Amino acid sequence: MRGRAPRIPSCGTRRAQLCTCWGAAAAWNSGPCPAATTPRNLNIDITGAGLPFLHRFVELALAFHHAVRDEHQDLAAGIGRLRALTASGDFAYFVDIAHFMAGLSLPGPSAIRWTETEEGVRSAWRGKVQARQEHLHTGA
Template sequence: MALCFHHSVQDDHDKISAAICRLRALTRGGDYAYYADIAHFMAALPLPEPSISRWLTSEADVRSAWRGLVQARQDHLRVST
């Protein structure tokens, strides 16, 4: 999950795709399957299929919150350099 966040912040599409594939493989049994959804949200990628996850708020709100974390980190890194 941390690797997905890192690659999303770096905006490295190849690496985020590879990390998401690995994350999907690790969660294939159903436990923590929502992690792959969150990784897509962080990278601003569409979900490949409808999510089976039940969110406490709307999926759009969850997507926005996770993407917002990535954007905040990107902004912080731009200011720091």
């Protein structure tokens, strides 16, 4: 395809990428969110873009954020929303990951079959939260 300009993603695709990036940045920061990237605004943008499947990614990012900040009530509420958003079975493992990040036991047996041991997956996700907590506490 010599001589052709590269394909530019549609506005909807760019908007979806922006929403995903905002959610990831908010999670990684684990500090106060700038007004433009609050979860409420992200969810409005996701709905406006017609991409409802992205709501579960925002909730998972928030679970990380709340786990890092030890915000247990917000985390429990987020896990409930995440459970509702994954009730169809798509991305149901996000609920397990949210529990793992917070160091919480699963409420019952999980239907998820991991490619590694569940304990290994749990340890990896909890380790990410602990590393971020350490980074925030030491400023390193």
